[in-house]
Amino acid sequence: MKTASLEKAVEDLFQAEKNVRTLPQFATEFPDFDEDKAYDVQELLIDKKCREEETGISGWKLGLTSKAKQQMMGVHEPSYGVLLKNMSLDEGQTHSIDRFIHGKLEPELAFVFKEDIQGPHITAAQIIQSTAYVLPAFEVIDSRFEAFKFTLLDAVADNSSSCRYILGNQMLPPDAVDMSLTGIVFRKNGEVMATSTLAAVMGNPASAIAWMANKIAKRGQFIKKGQVVLSGAITQAVHIEPGDHFSAAFDGFGTINVNFKAGE
Ligand code: OOG
Numbered sequence: 290m291k292t293a294s295l296e297k298a299v300e301d302l303f304q305a306e307k308n309v310r311t312l313p314q315f316a317t318e319f320p321d322f323d324e325d326k327a328y329d330v331q332e333l334l335i336d337k338k339c340r341e342e343e344t345g346i347s348g349w350k351l352g353l354t355s356k357a358k359q360q361m362m363g364v365h366e367p368s369y370g371v372l373l374k375n376m377s378l379d380e381g382q383t384h385s386i387d388r389f390i391h392g393k394l395e396p397e398l399a400f401v402f403k404e405d406i407q408g409p410h411i412t413a414a415q416i417i418q419s420t421a422y423v424l425p426a427f428e429v430i431d432s433r434f435e436a437f438k439f440t441l442l443d444a445v446a447d448n449s450s451s452c453r454y455i456l457g458n459q460m461l462p463p464d465a466v467d468m469s470l471t472g473i474v475f476r477k478n479g480e481v482m483a484t485s486t487l488a489a490v491m492g493n494p495a496s497a498i499a500w501m502a503n504k505i506a507k508r509g510q511f512i513k514k515g516q517v518v519l520s521g522a523i524t525q526a527v528h529i530e531p532g533d534h535f536s537a538a539f540d541g542f543g544t545i546n547v548n549f550k551a552g553e
């Protein structure tokens with residue numbers, strides 16, 4: 290893929306988000322797209338957003354961490370994306386959906402790091418050792434592609450469908466949490482949408498983050514002290530409509546809440 294097409298992909302993704310409209314999938318437009326080029330597009334897009342939106346990097350996110358989603362996409366590993374400071378929304382508040390194309394919400398466990406952690410050869414135990422605390426979170430995912438349909442490479446270029454994230458305020462040390470059996474109840478407007486446990490995230494969310502630490506090392510990147518990492522959806526994502534109230538009760542932590550409305 291030529292530099293000019295990489296730049297076009299970055300520009301198309303940037304404008305789609307800015308103007309709240311969708312794009313056709315890249316696979317047909319760029320036949321020689323591969324994983325490296327998809328992560329190149331992601332990196333250039335993040336650089337552009339940092340410059341034009343005057344923001345900075347706050348952390349990372351994992352996508353496609355559940356077996357069900359990996360099977361759906363025909364892949365055996367997750368994807369990752371970058372979180373920016375201006376993607377953060379306050380917990381317990383009402384937020385506008387006007388900037389979302391077709392946003393969906395999903396509960397996740399967030400990790401905040403107390404030291405740098407650099408792959409390769411990082412294990413789940415080392416992730417836990419380097420974590421200051423874990424806390425319940427929501428991720429708003431949004432795809433810049435039509436009908437939320439994409440290939441793995443499209444989604445990687447699109448920063449793994451990242452849009453916003455919401456951190457709860459119940460923090461626990463990571464060794465105080467059962468990383469597989471901790472239960473979750475996800476509700477929309479009081480109705481249970483899904484129940485799950487942390488094992489839904491690759492058996493253990495710390496394993497998902499270890500995978501990411503090793504994967505980003507191949508591009509010379511690492512998780513930095515103070516960064517937040519969203520470890521991947523614990524349940525399916527639920528479409529957001531104006532007036533919706535969402536809650537996710539995390540066993541041992543408490544409940545995280547958020548509301549959405551139309552208009553500013
Ligand atoms: C959308 C992003 C998935 C998650 O937690 O699984 C994601 C996608 O790439 O399918 O954020």
Ligand code: MG
Binds near residue numbers: 397
């Ligand atoms: Mg997610």
